[in-house]
Amino acid sequence: MDEKIAPQLEELTRALGDLEKSGIRAEFDKLLAFRVPPEVAKESILRKFGGKRKVLKVKDLSASLKNFEITGRILDIGEKALRPQEGVHEGPSRLYTGVLADETGSVMFSSWRELPGSVGDVINVRNAYTRLWQNRIRLSIGEQSLVSKVSDSSLPPLSELSESPAKKLIDIGAADFSVRTVACVLQLSHREVLVRGKQSKVISGVLADETGRLPFSAWVELPGIDIGSIIRIEGAQIRMFRGMPSINILSSTKVSSVGSEEAESLAFTFESAAKDPAPLKIEEIDSRDSMFDIAAAGNVVSVRPGSGIISRCPECSRVVQKSNCRAHGKVEGVRDMRIKAILDDGTGAMSVMFPRELAESIYGKTLEEAEQLMFSDISKDAVYEDLRRFLTGRYLAVRGNSSKGEYGISFVAESAWVPEDDLAVRVVELLHRLGQDEEEPGSVVSGGGISLA
Amino acid sequence: MLKREVAKRVFAKEFEACRELEKSARSASETADSKSPNLLISPLGLILNRVFAIGVLTELDSIGTQNEMWKARIVDPTGAFTVYAGQYQPDASIFFSTVQVPAFIALTGKARIYEPEPGSVFISIRAEEANVVDEELRNRWVVDTAEQTVDRLEAFSDALACGYHGETLREYLLERGISGELAEGISIALERERSPQEFAKQLRASIREGLSALNFESEDPAGAKADQKEFVLELLREMGGGKGVDYASFVDAAVSRGVPEELVEEVVRSLLSGGQCYEPKIGIIRLVG
Numbered sequence: 180m181d182e183k184i185a186p187q188l189e190e191l192t193r194a195l196g197d198l199e200k201s202g203i204r205a206e207f208d209k210l211l212a213f214r215v216p217p218e219v220a221k222e223s224i225l226r227k228f229g230g231k232r233k234v235l236k237v238k239d240l241s242a243s244l245k246n247f248e249i250t251g252r253i254l255d256i257g258e259k260a261l262r263p264q265e266g267v268h269e270g271p272s273r274l275y276t277g278v279l280a281d282e283t284g285s286v287m288f289s290s291w292r293e294l295p296g297s298v299g300d301v302i303n304v305r306n307a308y309t310r311l312w313q314n315r316i317r318l319s320i321g322e323q324s325l326v327s328k329v330s331d332s333s334l335p336p337l338s339e340l341s342e343s344p345a346k347k348l349i350d351i352g353a354a355d356f357s358v359r360t361v362a363c364v365l366q367l368s369h370r371e372v373l374v375r376g377k378q379s380k381v382i383s384g385v386l387a388d389e390t391g392r393l394p395f396s397a398w399v400e401l402p403g404i405d406i407g408s409i410i411r412i413e414g415a416q417i418r419m420f421r422g423m424p425s426i427n428i429l430s431s432t433k434v435s436s437v438g439s440e441e442a443e444s445l446a447f448t449f450e451s452a453a454k455d456p457a458p459l460k461i462e463e464i465d466s467r468d469s470m471f472d473i474a475a476a477g478n479v480v481s482v483r484p485g486s487g488i489i490s491r492c493p494e495c496s497r498v499v500q501k502s503n504c505r506a507h508g509k510v511e512g513v514r515d516m517r518i519k520a521i522l523d524d525g526t527g528a529m530s531v532m533f534p535r536e537l538a539e540s541i542y543g544k545t546l547e548e549a550e551q552l553m554f555s556d557i558s559k560d561a562v563y564e565d566l567r568r569f570l571t572g573r574y575l576a577v578r579g580n581s582s583k584g585e586y587g588i589s590f591v592a593e594s595a596w597v598p599e600d601d602l603a604v605r606v607v608e609l610l611h612r613l614g615q616d617e618e619e620p621g622s623v624v625s626g627g628g629i630s631l632a
Numbered sequence: 633m634l635k636r637e638v639a640k641r642v643f644a645k646e647f648e649a650c651r652e653l654e655k656s657a658r659s660a661s662e663t664a665d666s667k668s669p670n671l672l673i674s675p676l677g678l679i680l681n682r683v684f685a686i687g688v689l690t691e692l693d694s695i696g697t698q699n700e701m702w703k704a705r706i707v708d709p710t711g712a713f714t715v716y717a718g719q720y721q722p723d724a725s726i727f728f729s730t731v732q733v734p735a736f737i738a739l740t741g742k743a744r745i746y747e748p749e750p751g752s753v754f755i756s757i758r759a760e761e762a763n764v765v766d767e768e769l770r771n772r773w774v775v776d777t778a779e780q781t782v783d784r785l786e787a788f789s790d791a792l793a794c795g796y797h798g799e800t801l802r803e804y805l806l807e808r809g810i811s812g813e814l815a816e817g818i819s820i821a822l823e824r825e826r827s828p829q830e831f832a833k834q835l836r837a838s839i840r841e842g843l844s845a846l847n848f849e850s851e852d853p854a855g856a857k858a859d860q861k862e863f864v865l866e867l868l869r870e871m872g873g874g875k876g877v878d879y880a881s882f883v884d885a886a887v888s889r890g891v892p893e894e895l896v897e898e899v900v901r902s903l904l905s906g907g908q909c910y911e912p913k914i915g916i917i918r919l920v921g
């Protein structure tokens with residue numbers, strides 16, 4: 180027996196380090212006890228513990244990552260006793276939660292095991308994973324994770340890490356909770372909302388810098404600040420709403436105007452930041468968890484089912500099938516029109532949602548006209564089929580917000596148009612880039628078989 | 633995460649030259665996923681499965697015996713894509729059963745490779761969705777595709793010039809702002825391609841031809857030559873170019889009306905590479921649309 184498993188164990192040790200210490204050996208033996216062939220057992224173990232090491236920094240974290248290694252300093256740690264689930268005989272489990280930081284950012288973590296360190300210590304976690312918890316990314320340290328304390332680390336000291344980091348808007352994401360930034364106010368409006376039975380004033384708007392835009396809201400007055408002001412915000416809280424970060428200005432946040440002298444040294448002005456966003460490559464959009472108020476362009480490669488005329492619940496606006504709402508039972512559906520299409524520019528693909536007004540303007544038919552089509556045709560998919568014939572292959576530009584989910588990027592369009600850039604200019608540019616190679620004239624032309632000699 | 637695969641923009645010439653990309657050739661990051669599609673790699677290092685193309689549908693045959701199966705040929709400025717659609721591609725099959733040849737069509741599909749014996753490789757597209765489009769969209773596709781191909785060609789020559797290999801090359805390319813996938817593709821392509829420059833050079837020439845042949849309605853064509861080109865095109869229409877004209881007799885007719893033979897040839901060549909006319913049979917030319 181031992182002879183058979185020796186090579187497998189050797190290989191595992193090479194890939195994963197000390198097996199005995201990490202409990203991997205026990206795991207391996209357990210599989211063998213179930214008569215799993217050693218070869219297969221080795222593969223399952225490798226799969227589970229990740230033979231290849233993926234080392235990430237905090238800024239690289241995104242939702243649902245598995246099997247990576249991360250090193251950070253503990254900024255905060257607390258412990259919670261959880262009541263055991265019914266039917267589980269083990270004692271109450273403990274959950275350790277806190278904040279881990281490296282030079283690129285900080286992230287909340289939760290650990291199911293006691294950590295070999297406390298506030299200020301640097302730990303190395305292998306086989307960690309991430310979860311989305313309350314709309315933000317959380318680093319999870321599970322039973323399978325290997326945690327060790329790093330005594331000599333080059334990470335910045337605690338005092339430096341616990342300062343809220345200075346960030347450009349584009350770099351603010353689900354992993355941040357407190358930031359410092361300089362940006363320009365693009366939009367601003369005052370509202371009164373009811374918070375816990377109390378009427379409160381809230382200012383909401385949009386901030387911009389040279390990298391992008393983000394929505395903000397302020398729960399305190401912002402004297403002297405209006406559209407066009409360039410402001411420095413320190414200690415603002417980041418909230419996630421529908422996958423989109425938003426900057427929250429609270430009473431603890433410091434907001435100050437940036438003087439005109441300093442404003443000149445910035446990489447943006449109100450004019451440059453307020454310009455309509457230039458179309459991005461979808462590849463770039465794909466590299467971010469979410470982006471606010473951006474533009475992209477590409478071909479409609481597919482119009483998805485569910486486009487066309489739909490019926491919504493009058494109470495909750497959910498899409499209803501056969502007059503049955505998931506939450507409200509039998510309802511009289513309200514007709515609506517929408518288009519869900521895949522926009523692809525060759526560098527990336529994203530699912531774009533066009534709400535009614537946009538759907539009507541792209542399609543060139545109003546909801547009522549589309550209904551006519553639906554009633555005049557026997558097929559219930561008449562509008563969908565017509566949309567497909569009309570849109571598939573077309574070139575569109577869209578502006579709106581993107582966020583990444585389980586099925587890639589989803590983009591909610593706020594406006595859409597057919598771009599009219601001058602192809603002839605691009606051709607001249609391309610011909611220039613292709614250069615005039617020193618070539619024999621009349622080189623082979625493909626596409627036709629006629630001999631033109 | 634179940635991500636939709638990107639539809640790559642690639643000219644027929646580069647597409648046809650693709651070969652299978654063995655999973656073992658790829659680095660660790662992607663291989664673990666058993667759901668990963670069968671990928672092809674072009675001589676320039678483009679890794680692809682899904683493609684999006686707009687070109688001229690010049691041939692369409694129903695080749696299925698028991699089941700529905702369509703075979704189509706879609707021409708772009710550099711060559712032609714062979715496209716299949718069968719019973720498992722219902723959307724595309726329905727489309728092909730209604731479309732008229734010739735037409736400008738947009739097509740999304742997945743690359744298939746068939747290698748009955750070493751040395752003979754057939755690359756085709758299994759259609760997913762297709763639609764009739766106009767010439768303007770076709771032109772835009774040509775320009776978009778040319779841009780992305782030229783980006784690739786430039787990255788490729790850069791890779792050749794730097795002299796690095798393997799991992800070093802990948803890192804070098806990443807540093808130059810090349811995407812991870814292309815950097816990987818280029819380093820793999822350089823390992824397997826015997827005369828990479830040759831293909832790149834041919835492709836450059838084809839793209840240049842194709843771009844020069846694009847016909848922009850809004851553009852003011854350059855002088856008298858353009859008028860003559862217009863005349864040749866008009867003549868072709870008159871002689872029944874929509875149905876097909878014998879090439880030799882067409883040249884004779886044009887020459888008899890005072891158009892130099894070289895110019896007729898040049899016009900026909902640019903019409904062919906521009907996709908405005910095609911050859912249903914050797915020696916017969918036919919106008920599109």
